Amino acid sequence: MSESILDHGYLAEEHAPDPVIGHGDPTPPGKVAIWLFLASEIMFFIAILATYIIFRSGAPKLFAEHALVLNKLLAGINTLVLIGSSLTMALAVDAAQKNDRRKLTAFLGITILCAFGFMVIKYFEYKEKLTHHTVVATEVDPATKKATPYVYDGHLVSKDDKKLVIHGVRARVEQSDADPFNIHWMSGHSVEQLAARQAGSAASAAPHESAEPATQSAAASSESHEPHEAHAGGHQEYIIDRAHVSQDLTYGPWKNTFFASYFTLTGVHGIHVVGGIIALTILLLQSFRGKVFAPHTEYVGLYWHFVDLVWIFLFPLLYLI
Amino acid sequence: MNDTHSTSTTHEPEEPHGVTVPTPHHHVNYFAVFGTLVVLTIITVGAAFIHTENELVKVLIALAIASVKAACVAFFFMHLKFEGKLIYLILIVPVILCFLLIFALIPDVMHGVLFNNFYRH
Numbered sequence: 001m002s003e004s005i006l007d008h009g010y011l012a013e014e015h016a017p018d019p020v021i022g023h024g025d026p027t028p029p030g031k032v033a034i035w036l037f038l039a040s041e042i043m044f045f046i047a048i049l050a051t052y053i054i055f056r057s058g059a060p061k062l063f064a065e066h067a068l069v070l071n072k073l074l075a076g077i078n079t080l081v082l083i084g085s086s087l088t089m090a091l092a093v094d095a096a097q098k099n100d101r102r103k104l105t106a107f108l109g110i111t112i113l114c115a116f117g118f119m120v121i122k123y124f125e126y127k128e129k130l131t132h133h134t135v136v137a138t139e140v141d142p143a144t145k146k147a148t149p150y151v152y153d154g155h156l157v158s159k160d161d162k163k164l165v166i167h168g169v170r171a172r173v174e175q176s177d178a179d180p181f182n183i184h185w186m187s188g189h190s191v192e193q194l195a196a197r198q199a200g201s202a203a204s205a206a207p208h209e210s211a212e213p214a215t216q217s218a219a220a221s222s223e224s225h226e227p228h229e230a231h232a233g234g235h236q237e238y239i240i241d242r243a244h245v246s247q248d249l250t251y252g253p254w255k256n257t258f259f260a261s262y263f264t265l266t267g268v269h270g271i272h273v274v275g276g277i278i279a280l281t282i283l284l285l286q287s288f289r290g291k292v293f294a295p296h297t298e299y300v301g302l303y304w305h306f307v308d309l310v311w312i313f314l315f316p317l318l319y320l321i
Numbered sequence: 322m323n324d325t326h327s328t329s330t331t332h333e334p335e336e337p338h339g340v341t342v343p344t345p346h347h348h349v350n351y352f353a354v355f356g357t358l359v360v361l362t363i364i365t366v367g368a369a370f371i372h373t374e375n376e377l378v379k380v381l382i383a384l385a386i387a388s389v390k391a392a393c394v395a396f397f398f399m400h401l402k403f404e405g406k407l408i409y410l411i412l413i414v415p416v417i418l419c420f421l422l423i424f425a426l427i428p429d430v431m432h433g434v435l436f437n438n439f440y441r442h
Contacts, residue, residue, distance in 0.1 A: 027407050035411045042415040050422050057430040060376070072366070079362050087355040090398045094351070305398045312390045315362075316383035320369035321376070 034299040038306050041272075045310055048264055052317070055257040065187040066258040067319065069132065069251065071125055075319040078121050079311065085114030086308040089301045096297035104292055108284040111304070115277045122270055129251040129259070131156045133166055134186050136173065136247040137240045149173040149246070151183070152238055153191040164240045164248075171195035183247045184256045192234050265314055272307045279303065347403050354397045361390045 056063045092107035134153045141148040154168015171194035175181035249255055253263040279300045286293060365386045373379055396402045401412075 027405050032407060032411070035408050039411050039415045043418060046415075046419045046422055050426055053423070053426055054429055057432075072369075076362070076366055080359065083355060083358045083362065086358075086394060086398050087351055090349070090351045090354075302399055305394050308398075309391050309394045312394065313384075313387050316365050316369065316387055320365065321379050321383045 028295060030295055030299055031302075034302050038302065041306060045268070048261075048268065049313070049317070052261040052265060055261055059257060062185060062187075062256060063258045065189045066251075066256065068189055069129070069187065070262070070319050071128065072319050074121050074125050075315055078118050079315045081114050081118050081121070082308045082311050085111045085118070086305050088114065089304045093294075093298050093301040096292050096294040099292055099294070101287060101290065101292050104297070105284065105287045108280055108287060108297075112277060112280050112284060115273055115280065118273055119270065119277075122266065125266075126263075128155075132188075132251040133164070134183055134191075134247075134249045134251075134255070135164065135166065135240060135245055136183055137244040138246060139244060141172075151181075151186055151191055151194075152240060153186060153188045154235070154238070157237060159242075161242070163242055164245065165237060166240060167235065167237045169195055169234045170238055172198055174198075183249050195234055262318055265318060269307070269310055269314060272310070276300070276304050276307055347400055349397050349400075351398070354393055357393055358390055361386055361393075365390075 088107045088110040092104055092111060095101075095103035095107055132154070133156050134151065136149055136151050138147050138149050140146070149172070150170050151173050152166050152168060152170045154166045157165040157167050159165065168188060169192045171191050173181050174194065251259055253260045283293065283297055283300055365383060368382050368386065369379070371379070401408065
């Protein structure tokens with residue numbers, strides 16, 4: 001049967017070109033696979049980024065105010081940690097290709113440590129957000145002796161069954177039909193501005209009234225009722241009776257579209273970092289066992305550099321602009 | 322990689338599809354790339370503190386620097402500079418789709434910019 005094929009001008013199998021590498025491109029199939037995976041990852045991240053763009057363009061003020069809460073220093077350190085881990089990963093791939101097991105082990109180890117460092121910093125960042133409360137509580141206004149809703153924004157210092165202690169700012173809730181109040185929109189910055197405006201308007205109003213709302217900022221800045229003064233020294237500790245609390249919201253993804261975007265983007269990126277740690281640990285264990293897998297190290301390296309690349313875009317988009 | 326080095330061949334993993342090409346080795350000064358990335362990161366942070374009325378300028382500056390950094394990572398750390406046509410072919414598809422998606426968002430973003438006065442938040 002094979003002879004009849006030969007008669008028709010086909011090559012015998014042993015002379016046929018290699019089905020995988022014989023078509024002019026020497027790229028190993030594993031590398032093609034990892035690049036295909038990264039291509040799908042690009043589309044995964046751009047879809048979430050597109051959602052972020054739409055949310056942001058729809059609520060620029062909300063995004064600008066809440067971005068102030070993010071810790072630029074920690075994120076900057078994290079950027080350098082990831083870039084450093086990319087460097088050691090590149091050196092690890094280099095060592096694997098030179099079959100230098102000792103160097104490979106060292107560089108893989110440093111890369112994993114950097115990855116853990118990134119996740120630890122991320123943990124503290126998340127913790128900072130999840131202990132930041134916005135609270136609406138009804139207190140008796142000292143001047144008018146009427147029950148008045150106040151909005152508080154700040155870090156939770158302590159809490160028990162009876163009370164919440166919050167270090168931050170507070171202002172009277174103001175709302176109208178044209179301008180309704182929504183706790184999801186309130187940032188530390190906007191509460192501070194509101195408090196400063198209320199203190200300012202109280203000071204410029206009748207003198208006997210000035211004692212009333214000024215007291216909350218007066219404790220910190222008793223000298224002046226000017227808005228920028230209240231702005232400078234407005235942060236203080238507030239003890240809130242939990243029975244008076246009507247709304248309590250932390251800076252989690254449930255807070256508003258900004259935090260939803262922030263936690264989704266950094267969260268899926270964090271999951272990718274964890275995935276990288278798993279892959280790197282497998283390589284490190286193999287290296288301890290005396291095995292150097294040069295192509296596999298290269299593929300894990302490609303993935304790890306991609307994770308770094310995503311963070312390069314997330315850092316300015318979320319924290320800086 | 323060395324044929325005379327007997328231990329290296331025993332530790333060499335078996336490629337299922339019989340790849341015979343030796344693992345390519347590229348000479349890149351990784352430390353120089355790292356230095357460039359650190360400098361660009363500092364520039365990004367610095368640029369964020371420039372006060373401009375137009376937010377779009379800030380966004381474009383930040384995205385431009387991020388793109389340069391991403392190119393550094395892709396071309397040197399990820400060895401894209403040394404890859405064949407096939408990898409570029411794989412990569413160009415999602416990149417085109419990314420640009421398509423972003424351009425498709427421009428009408429919505431411009432709506433937000435033009436009618437900003439109607440949004441309090």
